[in-house]
Amino acid sequence: MSDERRLDVLRAIVQDYVSTSEPVGSKALLERHHLGVSAATVRNDMAALEDEGLIAAPHTSAGRIPTDAGYRLFVDKLSQIKPLTRAERSAIETFLSQSVDLDDVVTRTVRLLSSLTGQVAVMQYPSLNAATVRHVELVSLAADRLMLVVILSTGQVEQRILELGSPTHLDDEAAVAQLRSRVNELSVGRRRAEAAVALVAAVAELEAPPGDAQGQSRAAVLRAVAGVLAEQREDRVVLAGTANLARSSNDFPLTLSPVLQALEEHVVLLRLLASMDGESRESVAVRIGAENPISDLASTSVVTASYTAGGVAGLGVLGPTRMNYPSTMAAVRAVARYVTEILNQ
Structure with a gap:
């Protein structure tokens, strides 16, 4: 033979x-x-x-x-992944381009992947800890209160009210604008933790004699902004299409329970995506059955690809090993590329 x-x-x-x-x-x-x-x-x-x-x-x-x-x-032995049709690519691009923010991109992506493949779709949020600062905005709200807005390279916007406990003495727009400029100078282009370190280091140059209330206020604001940027954030994943597993219940030898239980543990899914990141950085990664390091997923196949948004994160689908691999791999690859383009515009 x-x-x-x-x-x-x-x-x-x-x-x-x-x-x-x-x-x-x-x-x-x-x-x-x-x-x-x-x-x-x-x-x-x-x-x-x-x-x-x-x-x-x-x-x-x-x-x-x-x-x-x-x-x-x-x-x-697949010689190549069959590309999606022009109509399919156009539909993906149109659907994702209508997103209004990062949360909407993630929600639309998992819904789209689930619909295209008939499997469970999973997407990891871009890591906020790895994101860089794109812009920082400071707005005076009251004598002892400022609004902080941080825009990250992932497209995510964080908003926080800084309660300083004493008057800021930054009651004119020119003083706030000057401080805003300094914060951006120290933060933009750096990761959150790195920006926090730079802001703390700059506090010393703003520390002033007891009589300089405005200098002390600037230092207090820098410390408060640094504290926000230094906070560690948990990575998150979003799922869609879990009900698709019920339609494939005959493909699971015993029961769906272990698979459903694993899907509920987002830490497990994050670990799975992280373990496949190196495989999917340049292409599409496929784990079949017992190749999955998580025993509860040994009856499934996982197809993932990486996307870039201030850092590398993963998305993909999970389903029974009886899966249409060529079309699933093509869909995952195409969606990952469009997500990267949209989040880096």
């Missing part, structure tokens, strides 16, 4: 099983695919594939289904 013919038979089995969810026999292969060989040859090829652990019989019948190893060989 030639290696190329063996791959043709394996591809045909994968394609038929994904589309029908029924074990595939030699007769069906010959009817649906132009393999150019006899039924006996196909049966011999299937026996050899089974010996190699690439297909298996789920019960005593002539039909065979792909194993995790079979899916892996199928994915690895």
Whole structure:
């Protein structure tokens, strides 16, 4: 049996099983695919594939289904990921470009991925701890109160009221504008933690004798802004399409419970995306079945890609191993690219 013919038979089995969810026999292969060989040859090829652990019989019948190893060989031997149609690309771009802020981008992305693939979609928020500061705004609200607005490279906007506990003595717009300019000079282009360190270091140059109330107020504002920027933020993930798993319940050998439980643990999903980041930095990463490091997800496949927004984060889909890998990989790759473009505009 030639290696190329063996791959043709394996591809045909994968394609038929994904589309029908029924074990595939030699007769069906010959009817649906132009393999150019006899039924006996196909049966011999299937026996050899089974010996190699690439297909298996789920019960005593002539039909065979792909194993995790079979899916892996199928994915690895894809010559290229079939690109989406122009209409599909246009629809993705239009839908995502209507987003009004980062939260809307994330919500639209998971809804879109779930709809395109029929799987559970997951997206990691850009890490705020890795984000750089794009702009800082200070607005005087009262004698002892300022509004702080921080715009990050991820597109996220943080707003905070700074309660300083004593009059700021920054009661004219020129003084606030001067301080705002200094804060931006020290912060813009730096990560949050780095900007906080720079602001604290600059406090000394603003510390003034007890009689200089305005200098002391400037120092107090810098310390307050530094405190906000130094706060550590937890990374977050958003899901959509969990109900799709119920439609594929027959693809899970025992029960959906472990998978659903894992999906509820966002820390688990963050760890999974992080573990696949290196694989998907330049392309699309695929983990099939037992390749997943999380035991509760050993009956699933995960397809991810990275996107960039002030840092690298991940998005992708999760579903049963009986998955249309070429179209799923194409959708995940395309959406990741559009998300990167939109968040870096």
